[in-house]
Amino acid sequence: MAKRVLILNGPNLNLLGTREKSVYGSKSFAEIEATCKKTCADLGFVCDFRQSNHEGELVDWIQSARKTADAVIINPAAYSHTSVAIHDALRTLEMPIIEVHLSNIHQREAFRHHSYVSTVATGVICGLGAKGYTLAIQALADE
Numbered sequence: 001m002a003k004r005v006l007i008l009n010g011p012n013l014n015l016l017g018t019r020e021k022s023v024y025g026s027k028s029f030a031e032i033e034a035t036c037k038k039t040c041a042d043l044g045f046v047c048d049f050r051q052s053n054h055e056g057e058l059v060d061w062i063q064s065a066r067k068t069a070d071a072v073i074i075n076p077a078a079y080s081h082t083s084v085a086i087h088d089a090l091r092t093l094e095m096p097i098i099e100v101h102l103s104n105i106h107q108r109e110a111f112r113h114h115s116y117v118s119t120v121a122t123g124v125i126c127g128l129g130a131k132g133y134t135l136a137i138q139a140l141a142d143e
């Protein structure tokens, strides 16, 4: 059966490509979605790509993943640095979890250096821009 990959994106990522291009790159959120869907299709994966500005909605989607996904790729955005709820939801999953950040959070403000998601992630990719999503999908091919 085809691997089902749930790709979750946190708050404000829908604004990509409109401002802060020097930090997050010039690709729009729709372009990143299209690239993720194509990369998944090329590998024979089913891709479910979502974005929410709401912590509880992200928690609901992570809970649903227990029955509907085989792997999760997540850019929790600002919730990386604040959300015990997302950490707790992710730690219930028994599947690969890859955390992605467009920017190198360790080169930025101190409050971005810690992620509550990293300790429950199988792997973390940061600082490689939109390519990080592609690399995360490709990493799942070996799982």
Ligand code: CA2
Pocket: 011, 012, 013, 015, 016, 017, 018, 019, 020, 024, 075, 076, 077, 078, 079, 080, 100, 101, 102, 103, 104, 105, 112
């Ligand atoms: O580097 C990343 O991918 C981040 O997860 C992006 C988050 C930030 O809070 C994390 O520390 C690192 C912010 C996403 C906001 O994206 C915007 C895009 C365009 C304009 C404004 C915000």
